[in-house]
Amino acid sequence: MSDIDAAPSPSGLPALRRLAVQAALPIALVLLLLAFAAVDMRVLSLANLLNIAQQTSYLALFAMAQTVVILTRGFDLALGPTVSMVSVGAALAMASGVAAGYDPGLVLLMGLAAGFGLGIACGTFNGAVIALLGVSPFVATLGSYNIAIGIATTLSGGRPVQGVPDLFSHLFYGGSIAGIPAAILIAALVGIVLHLVLTRTVYGRALYVIGTNPRAAAVAGLPVKAILVATYILCSTLAALGALMMTARTGSGEPNLGGSLSLQAIAAAVVGGTSLAGGRGGVGTAVVGALFVTILSNGMNLTRIDGYVQMVVLGAIVIAGVVLDRIRLEQRG
Amino acid sequence: MTPTTGATTGTTAPGTAHSLASAARPHSLGLLRRIGFLPVLLVALVAGMAATDPQFYGPINILNILRNTAFLTIVACGQAMVIIAGGFDLSVGAVVALASVVSAKVMAVTLAAFPGSEGLATAAGVAAGLGAGLAVGLVNGLCVARLKVSGFIVTLGTMSATTGVALMITSGIPVYGMPQGFVKEFGRAQFLGLPTAVYAALLVLALMVFIQRRTLFGRYVYAIGGNADAAVVSGVSINRHLVGTYMLSGLLAALTGLLLTAQVGSGQASLGGDRMMLQSIAAAVIGGVSLRGGIGRVEIVALSALFLTILGNALNLLHIDSRLQPVFLGAIMVAAVALDELGRRRNARV
Numbered sequence: 001m002s003d004i005d006a007a008p009s010p011s012g013l014p015a016l017r018r019l020a021v022q023a024a025l026p027i028a029l030v031l032l033l034l035a036f037a038a039v040d041m042r043v044l045s046l047a048n049l050l051n052i053a054q055q056t057s058y059l060a061l062f063a064m065a066q067t068v069v070i071l072t073r074g075f076d077l078a079l080g081p082t083v084s085m086v087s088v089g090a091a092l093a094m095a096s097g098v099a100a101g102y103d104p105g106l107v108l109l110m111g112l113a114a115g116f117g118l119g120i121a122c123g124t125f126n127g128a129v130i131a132l133l134g135v136s137p138f139v140a141t142l143g144s145y146n147i148a149i150g151i152a153t154t155l156s157g158g159r160p161v162q163g164v165p166d167l168f169s170h171l172f173y174g175g176s177i178a179g180i181p182a183a184i185l186i187a188a189l190v191g192i193v194l195h196l197v198l199t200r201t202v203y204g205r206a207l208y209v210i211g212t213n214p215r216a217a218a219v220a221g222l223p224v225k226a227i228l229v230a231t232y233i234l235c236s237t238l239a240a241l242g243a244l245m246m247t248a249r250t251g252s253g254e255p256n257l258g259g260s261l262s263l264q265a266i267a268a269a270v271v272g273g274t275s276l277a278g279g280r281g282g283v284g285t286a287v288v289g290a291l292f293v294t295i296l297s298n299g300m301n302l303t304r305i306d307g308y309v310q311m312v313v314l315g316a317i318v319i320a321g322v323v324l325d326r327i328r329l330e331q332r333g
Numbered sequence: 334m335t336p337t338t339g340a341t342t343g344t345t346a347p348g349t350a351h352s353l354a355s356a357a358r359p360h361s362l363g364l365l366r367r368i369g370f371l372p373v374l375l376v377a378l379v380a381g382m383a384a385t386d387p388q389f390y391g392p393i394n395i396l397n398i399l400r401n402t403a404f405l406t407i408v409a410c411g412q413a414m415v416i417i418a419g420g421f422d423l424s425v426g427a428v429v430a431l432a433s434v435v436s437a438k439v440m441a442v443t444l445a446a447f448p449g450s451e452g453l454a455t456a457a458g459v460a461a462g463l464g465a466g467l468a469v470g471l472v473n474g475l476c477v478a479r480l481k482v483s484g485f486i487v488t489l490g491t492m493s494a495t496t497g498v499a500l501m502i503t504s505g506i507p508v509y510g511m512p513q514g515f516v517k518e519f520g521r522a523q524f525l526g527l528p529t530a531v532y533a534a535l536l537v538l539a540l541m542v543f544i545q546r547r548t549l550f551g552r553y554v555y556a557i558g559g560n561a562d563a564a565v566v567s568g569v570s571i572n573r574h575l576v577g578t579y580m581l582s583g584l585l586a587a588l589t590g591l592l593l594t595a596q597v598g599s600g601q602a603s604l605g606g607d608r609m610m611l612q613s614i615a616a617a618v619i620g621g622v623s624l625r626g627g628i629g630r631v632e633i634v635a636l637s638a639l640f641l642t643i644l645g646n647a648l649n650l651l652h653i654d655s656r657l658q659p660v661f662l663g664a665i666m667v668a669a670v671a672l673d674e675l676g677r678r679r680n681a682r683v
Contacts, residue, residue: 133671136624138421140670142611146663153656260607263489276483308504311497319490322482 024328025273025288029295036299043302050181056287056294057187058242062265063272063286064194065238068231071198071207073214073278074130074137075266076232079239080258081148082122086243088156090115091253095163104167111168112244119240120233122148127232131225145262152255161253172248183245190241195283207231211278267314268293271321275329293317370672371620371633375640382647389650396528398639398646400596403534405638407589408609409616410541411582413634416617418578419558419626420477420484425586425613427495428466429605432590434499434508436462437600441510451512455519458511459591466587467580469495474576484579492610499602508600520595530592534635537585541631554578558626615662616641619669 036043062079069076076082093114097107122144129140175182198204206227210217218224246257272289274281296317300310382389408425415422440458447453469491476487502508522529545551553574556564565571586605593604620637622629644665648658 129667129671134674135667135670138614138624139618140667142614143663143667145611146659146666150657150660150663154654154660158656267486267489270486276486306501308497308501311500312494315490315492315494315497317490318493319476319482319487322486323476323480326481 024324025271025292029288029292032292032295032299036295036303039303043299048298048302052291052294052298054181054183055298056290057183058246059265059268059294060287060290061187061190061238061242061245062261063268063290064191064283065235065242066265066269067274067281067283067286068194068198068207068238069137069235070266070269070274070276071211071278071281072228072231073211073276074228074232075141075276076126076235076239077138077141077262078122078126078144078148079235079265080261080263081145081152082119082236082239083243083246083258083261084152084255085122085148085155085258086115086118086240087247087257088152088161088253088255089118090244091161091164091247092155094165094168095161095253098163098165104165107165108167108171111164115244115247116237116240119236119243122239123233123236124229126236127229130232131228152258156253156255158255160250160255164247164251164253168244169248169251172245174248183249186241186245190238191283191287194238198282203227203230208279211280213279264293267318270325271318273321273325273328275325289321370669371636371640375636375643378640378643378647382643382650386650389647394646394650396526398642399531400528401646402635402639402642403528403530404589404593405609405612405616405642406534406635407537407585407592408613409620409634409638410537410631411585412613413617413620413622413629413631414541414545414554414578415484415582416614416622416624417558417626417629418554418575419561420575420578421488421614422473422579422582422586423485423488423610424469424473424492424495425582426605426607426610427492427499428469428583428586429590429593429609430602431469431495431499432462432466432587433594433604434502434600434602435465436591437508437511437594438502440512440515441508444510444512451514454512455515458515462591462594463584463587466583466585466590468583470580470583471576473583474579477579478572478575496602503600503602505602509598511594511598511600515595516598520592520598528596530596533588533592537588538631538635545631550574550577555627558628560627612641615666619666621673 033043042048062083065079066075090111094107094111097110102110125147126137126141126144129135129143130137133140171182172186173182177185198207206217206222209220209222210224210227214224243257247253250257268289269281269286270276270289271292272281272285272287274285274289293314296314297310300313305313388394408429412422412425436458439461440454443454443457444451473484473488473491476482476491477484519529524532545554553564553569554577556567556569557571557574561571589609590604594600597604616638617629617634618624619641620629620634622634641662644661645658648661649655653661
């Protein structure tokens with residue numbers, strides 16, 4: 001039961017207690033759903049469940065993006081503005097491609113290249129400033145937060161960018177396989193791949209080591225700086241993917257798309273059990289946290305709870321989630 | 334940017350990395366290091382603007398700059414104290430809004446209940462506004478100190494909750510009906526040509542400098558941020574002082590909310606917000622407050638608030654697209670902290 005173990009699955013913990021600790025939030029989720037269903041049965045309708053799953057897939061992607069950097073004791077305040085910037089950049093690239101009369105496939109490629117290019121650029125900036133210059137993640141990403149907002153609003157002139165081609169919207173939003181919408185499929189696929197990367201690759205394990213004890217990681221010979229840069233690029237790339245999916249949904253490049261997403265995604269990850277102290281968390285905590293937040297707001301909407309009250313509830317939930325996590329950790333230790 | 338400003342004298346907590354570094358500092362750079370880069374940048378900015386645009390030193394523009402600096406300085410002073418103790422306060426923007434709404438509502442209600450008694454209404458409103466700020470600070474502090482939750486997450490939660498409460502009170506509509514005296518004789522009044530807010534900021538700044546240097550609370554805050562374990566061993570009751578920093582931050586944010594309300598003439602849930610929160614952290618960090626805790630002086634933070642305000646003003650006067658302005662702010666902030674970090678590394682090596 002040693003805390004020295006860097007893995008999120010301490011081998012000494014009795015399996016049953018471990019299950020109880022891990023299942024606490026999923027159980028709370030089911031109870032929450034049932035409570036809302038008691039007020040309004042529509043909560044449990046197939047249409048609403050699919051709706052919840054679809055809404056969750058966006059937030060889950062962003063929470064996963066935050067999780068990888070939170071594992072290394074960082075976070076990305078610039079995630080929201082990155083989403084706005086990618087949305088505007090991709091939409092502009094595709095609109096210009098359509099205007100020039102290019103082949104639809106080429107237009108799609110231009111959009112993806114612009115979107116992911118901007119995301120990777122943002123991640124590289126964050127990673128380089130944090131890892132190479134030694135600036136704290138807070139300041140570095142607060143800086144890129146401002147820069148990305150400036151770029152997003154300047155590129156778009158502050159107005160939505162129209163002219164997103166149908167192929168793009170179909171691929172990232174409208175399409176479905178066996179009745180499951182594209183957004184859910186993409187998020188699920190990314191989740192599985194990211195889970196394998198975090199648990200089965202040397203890179204993934206290195207993130208946990210760095211988060212648990214950065215000095216030990218450096219002494220053990222891990223290329224900490226390179227890994228940090230790669231992780232911030234991974235974070236922004238995931239954010240860019242989510243941004244493309246949201247752009248496909250709205251059908252236009254929106255300079256305000258990111259809004260308060262940075263903090264929402266951090267909150268979802270942390271509520272799910274990702275530790276801001278680093279080294280604990282994964283795809284599971286991100287998805288569960290995103291589900292929790294989405295179900296909560298969906299249920300409150302359906303039971304017609306005032307939007308302002310919802311903000312108060314969400315704030316309280318975030319704090320309660322972290323306190324519970326703290327208690328769980330102490331029981332374990 | 335200002336590795337020196339904290340290390341010039343013995344004002345940093347004893348035993349921090351800075352006091353060690355200052356001993357090993359080469360003397361050639363001594364003068365620049367002692368003043369810091371910030372005043373140099375500030376003078377360069379002012380001189381450059383004065384040369385290019387006569388509007389810049391027009392009385393209206395200068396009053397405008399001073400007023401906005403005053404608001405930012407007051408919030409940033411509280412933020413700086415929290416950061417020096419090793420925390421964060423993301424809720425300051427929301428507290429500005431809450432204090433504005435609560436004070437306006439209480440004033441309006443009191444004035445309606447006791448017509449003509451403007452003094453009573455003003456006093457009740459001010460007390461309620463400041464009380465709201467203290468309450469949010471108390472919740473923040475208790476969660477951080479007692480429950481051992483990181484300040485980032487706690488204040489992220491209270492930020493959302495506080496904004497929600499402010500919007501609930503107003504339903505998003507500005508609150509009118511506060512005493513005319515509060516607006517005319519306080520908010521929009523000028524003494525010796527300067528707005529009230531400027532005097533309030535100077536008073537707060539003087540008090541904060543005194544608190545930081547001459548009171549046990551101020552010294553303990555440095556000690557807690559510098560090395561919490563060492564502070565415990567030395568007999569400092571950490572929890573009480575941590576709660577104190579968050580309450581101070583809440584109080585100062587509420588004071589800014591009151592000043593803004595008096596100037597605008599109505600209680601608004603849109604005052605403050607994320608922008609004020611981010612700016613207060615930027616002002617503290619550019620002003621040499623270390624996010625690792627234990628280092629920072631409020632007078633330099635005030636200087637950096639002045640710098641940020643003039644920078645925004647200059648970008649406006651130079652007709653730089655307002656949409657592009659955040660890019661400058663972001664780049665300058667990262668550069669300032671990166672310079673600070675590089676300077677620290679060089680010092681450590683010597």
